[in-house]
Amino acid sequence: MKNTRLENILNQHLESFKFKDYCPNGLQVEGRYKLQHIVTGVTACQALIDKAIELDADGILVHHGFFWKNEAEVITGMKRRRIQALLKHDINLYAYHLPLDVHPELGNNAQLAKRLGLSLTRGLEAWDPRSVAMVGKLDEPVSGPEFAARIEKVLGRQPLHIAGHAGELKKVGICTGGGQSYLGLAAEQGLDAFISGEISENTVHTAREMGIDYFAAGHHATERYGVQALGEWLASEHKLQVTYVDIDNPV
Structure with a gap:
């Protein structure tokens, strides 16, 4: 599936255009043109990105992505390392916050x-x-x-x-x-x-x-279950390979 087509499918199904959110919903970091294997998880942390690289995934779909309001706008340190890893391995990052909550x-x-x-x-x-x-x-x-x-x-x-x-x-x-x-x-x-x-x-x-x-x-x-359900829906309705990865977080 084309990466922008997947974004359109998710935007329509979650009605993301109806929300005024704290971050952009949809495709946040563009990777390879076509996708077949998606890794889902709660947060786009380094551990999840590393696992997606290990699994040779084409995209990552999360609830907590990047570019939050009131955070520093510069791409340095932790943010640079995360985005650099996505770009180096040509992995698409999709994130849906409030649309996935409700x-x-x-x-x-x-x-x-x-x-x-x-x-x-x-x-x-x-x-x-x-x-x-x-x-x-x-x-x-x-x-x-x-x-x-x-x-x-x-x-x-x-x-x-x-x-x-x-x-x-x-x-x-x-x-x-x-x-x-x-x-x-x-x-x-x-x-x-x-x-x-x-x-x-x-x-x-x-x-x-x-x-x-x-x-x-x-x-x-x-907040583990929404992104799992969304991934299962993509696998069932759109025949994508989806792997849920749980990165433990005690908070």
Whole structure:
């Protein structure tokens, strides 16, 4: 497949043109003209690039790519080494941030919610049709410790659980990655719990004082599944060879 055709397919399927994001979505670094083998992963770190080189991949598809707002614009040091490796081996780099978070089927929120038995019903930001945070319902109410155990079983890591809700959990909000700032809004809307990847010092007090449970389950851990699902879709619908590579990250 032509590299620009793949970008068009991904842009259309993820509707990336509808998002005002913190980084460019799509083809970030151009490589060889034709692709057959794609490596997918969460972040375009050096370890993932090295693995793609080892596998003789034509392209890399990630959630966290390059060229973020407010970072240094110069290509030096770590950024130079990463981009130099891509150019030297003629590897295309594709990245999709917010479009991959919110896609209703392949997105990070949707994929994690499905694994946790959470049925998504609406966006937390009711005024925004592309709300990054979502609201869902559990099929059966569970206690906070029971839900923490479920998260641990699914993700293979123990979440940090801040208990604030007095009873069982039924209505749960979700925003994979760094979505702890949505906790107050979730509490105001009467949710019993909220799950994201990271936690800040003030998150603890917000949960306790506003009566909502919070689960910090890891930025990397909560965002592994969207890019995997997108890769599986490419393999199924467009007959590309796709290899998912998980570069361990404890955060």
